Structures are given as C-alpha cells and as structure tokens.
Amino acid sequence: MTVGSALLSAGAALATAGTTAASATTDGRHRVDYVALGDSYASAPLVPTQVDTTCLRSDHNYPSLVAQSSGSALTDVSCAGATTANMAAAQGTVPAQFDALDRGTDLVTVTIGGNDIGFSTVLGTCARVSASDPAGAPCRAHFAGTATDTITGSINQTASKVAQVLRGIHHRSPHARVLVVGYPDLFPEDGVGCTSAKVPLAAGDFSYLRDKEKELNAMLARQARRGGAEYVNTYAPTVGHDLCQPLDNRWIETFAPESPAAPVHPNAAGESAMAGAVKRALSPHPWHR
Numbered sequence: 001m002t003v004g005s006a007l008l009s010a011g012a013a014l015a016t017a018g019t020t021a022a023s024a025t026t027d028g029r030h031r032v033d034y035v036a037l038g039d040s041y042a043s044a045p046l047v048p049t050q051v052d053t054t055c056l057r058s059d060h061n062y063p064s065l066v067a068q069s070s071g072s073a074l075t076d077v078s079c080a081g082a083t084t085a086n087m088a089a090a091q092g093t094v095p096a097q098f099d100a101l102d103r104g105t106d107l108v109t110v111t112i113g114g115n116d117i118g119f120s121t122v123l124g125t126c127a128r129v130s131a132s133d134p135a136g137a138p139c140r141a142h143f144a145g146t147a148t149d150t151i152t153g154s155i156n157q158t159a160s161k162v163a164q165v166l167r168g169i170h171h172r173s174p175h176a177r178v179l180v181v182g183y184p185d186l187f188p189e190d191g192v193g194c195t196s197a198k199v200p201l202a203a204g205d206f207s208y209l210r211d212k213e214k215e216l217n218a219m220l221a222r223q224a225r226r227g228g229a230e231y232v233n234t235y236a237p238t239v240g241h242d243l244c245q246p247l248d249n250r251w252i253e254t255f256a257p258e259s260p261a262a263p264v265h266p267n268a269a270g271e272s273a274m275a276g277a278v279k280r281a282l283s284p285h286p287w288h289r
Contacts, residue, residue, distance in 0.1 A: 033104055034072035035173070036063030037087060037097045038111035041183055042078035044271050045262035054094055055079035060268055062181070063109060065275035070282070072107065075100045080262075083115045084161035088168055098168055105173035109232075109278060111181045113162055113220055117154040123264055126209065127255065130202040134195060137204030144208075151212045159219050166227030178229040179281060182217040184238035184266055184274055186210075186252050194244035198254040206244075232281045234274045241270070 036042060042063060045056035057078060058064070067074035077097045079086070087097050087110075101108070114120075126139035133141075143150050162180075169178050188194070191207030201209070217235055224231035241251035243264060251270035253261040261267035266274060 030106075032070065032072040032106045034063070034067055034070075034074050034107040034109075035100045035105050035176075036061075036074065036076040036078050036109050037100070037169075038078040038109070038181070039082045039113075039115050040078075040080035040262060040265060041114065041274075042109070042111040042181070043076075043080050044268075045080050045265060046257070046260050047266075047268050047271055048260055052079075054092075056262070058271070060271060062271045062275040062278060065272060066109070066278050066282070069275075069279055078111070081115060082112065084112055084158065084165050087112070087165050098172055101169065101172040101176075103173060103175065105176045107179075107282075108169050108173060108176045109179045109181050110165065110169070111183070112165060113155075113158050113216060114183060116158040116161060117151060117216065119216075122151060122212075123209075123255075126202075126205055127200040130195070130200050130205070134202050135204070136202055137208055138202050139205040140208040152215060155212075155215050155219050159223055162220060162223040163227055166223065166229050170228060177282075178227075179232050179278060180220050180224040180229050181232045181274065181278060182220050182234050183213060184234045184252060184270055185236075185240075185242050186213055186264060188242050188244050189239045192244075198256040198258075199243060200255060230281060232277050234277045237277050238266075238270065238273050241273070 042061060043055050044058035044061035047058040047060055049059050051057055051059045057076060063074060063076045063078060077100045079091055079094055082091055089096050125142060129138040129142055132138050187206050187210040191210060193201060193203045193206035195201060195203055221231040238251055241249060243252040243254045247258055251266055251273055253259060253263060253265060253267050255263045257263055259267040
C-alpha cells in the first residue's frame with residue numbers, strides 16, 4: 001500500500017468531530033489570532049484525537065500545541081493532501097485555506113510543498129522498486145538515472161509556488177508574523193538504512209531520500225527569507241528519531257505504523273517536537289514580526 005492510499009483508507013474509518021478552536025482573553029490583553037495552514041505534516045493524520053475526518057486533523061498537531069501553550073486563538077485549516085494550489089483554491093469540498101486569513105490575523109504558520117513534489121508517490125515508487133535491488137539504490141536510479149534528477153526538478157518548480165503562497169498570506173494578513181515550518185527528519189541522518197517489511201526501501205536509497213528532503217527544506221528556507229517570512233527548522237531537533245529508530249525513540253512512523261499516525265509521518269511525539277521548534281522561534285514575542 002502506498003502512503004497516499006494508506007491515508008485515504010484511514011480517513012474513511014474516522015469519526016466526525018469539530019475542526020477549530022478559539023478563545024478570548026478576559027484580562028484585557030491582546031488576543032493573538034493564529035491561523036495554521038498546511039498539509040498532513042501540520043494536520044497530523046491519525047494522531048489522537050482526530051477532529052476533522054475530511055482533512056485528517058488532530059487536536060494534538062503542532063498548531064494546536066503551539067496555541068495551547070501561548071493562549072492564542074487558533075483557526076486551524078491544515079489539511080492532509082493539500083498543495084500550494086489549495087491555499088487559494090478549494091481542495092475538493094474543503095474551502096481554500098486562505099479563506100481563514102484576514103487583516104486581523106497576527107500569526108500564520110504554514111507547512112507546504114511536500115505534496116507539490118509528489119513525495120507520497122515518490123515513496124510508493126521507491127518501495128515498489130526496492131525488490132529489484134535491495135542492497136543497491138534503485139529509487140535513485142529511477143528518479144536520477146538520467147542527467148536530470150526529477151525530484152530536484154520538482155522541488156525547483158515548487159519554489160515559485162511557495163513564493164506565491166507567501167505573497168498571498170502577506171496580502172491578506174499584512175500585519176501577521178509568518179512562519180514557514182519545515183519537515184522533520186524522516187530518514188537516518190547517517191544514511192544507514194533499516195530495510196524491512198515495515199520499511200521497504202533499498203539500502204542505498206535511505207541517503208538519497210534524506211538528501212531530497214534536505215533539498216526540499218532548503219528551498220523552503222530560501223523562499224521564507226526572500227518572502228518576508230521566518231523559517232522554522234524542525235529537521236535538526238528531530239534527528240535521531242527517524243523511522244528507523246526503535247519504537248520508544250521513534251517520532252516518525254514506518255510504512256506500517258506502530259503508533260497512531262499516518263505512514264512516514266510524525267506521531268504524537270513528532271508533532272510535539274515540531275511544536276517545540278515553533279515555540280522556540282516565537283519566544284518571547286509570539287506575534288511581533
């Protein structure tokens with residue numbers, strides 16, 4: 001089963017619940033209006049407790065944890081499967097995520113780009129071709145066997161889309177502090193793999209996929225700097241907790257999750273680590289640019 005189909009199957013099994021949380025201060029302090037945008041790494045599919053069955057959104061995703069710790073009024077419209085296009089346009093029956101923004105928004109976080117480069121499809125392909133050369137790097141050969149690495153090409157093409165997203169946020173919420181939240185460490189930093197039934201990747205492809213994720217994060221960091229936003233590095237604080245780690249030290253689930261989470265996605269501990277990175281970036285003034 002590919003990561004994408006696993007998410008789709010999981011979504012059908014969830015119970016319906018509410019999708020937003022908000023609170024107002026009672027002591028006269030300014031209420032921080034916080035809007036969370038993004039894809040499944042922000043929405044946290046299958047992480048308890050799921051509060052939106054369409055977007056596979058958890059009330060323990062990193063936006064919820066950040067809002068809880070800061071007392072912000074959160075509007076969380078992050079949605080599994082979202083691409084940069086779904087910031088300004090509907091995602092099926094889900095309204096455009098930008099609809100949550102207005103001139104009163106103080107803080108925006110956004111995690112986006114992974115679906116634009118088709119990362120779930122990449123993982124599915126890598127798993128499929130791994131049996132052809134389990135000790136080699138058949139995934140690398142598939143995507144980078146010619147003069148051009150197609151994943152790198154997709155990342156480069158997504159850069160302008162991320163830039164457009166940031167322009168759209170600033171246009172709708174000109175006073176907001178904007179944080180581009182990167183992707184956590186999915187694969188071993190040292191490149192040593194853990195090929196198994198639960199992680200069906202060839203030994204030589206772990207380092208390749210690690211490097212592609214780093215390229216994606218580097219692109220997001222560049223676009224944040226150029227687009228009047230801040231980049232939040234969630235990769236560094238999650239190194240050593242990738243999908244190859246023992247269960248009690250694993251913050252990213254395998255292709256066959258053993259803790260509640262989507263395949264190759266953060267579990268509750270991973271979302272908490274991402275929230276920690278965002279909170280450190282915000283301290284001590286969460287809404288000041």
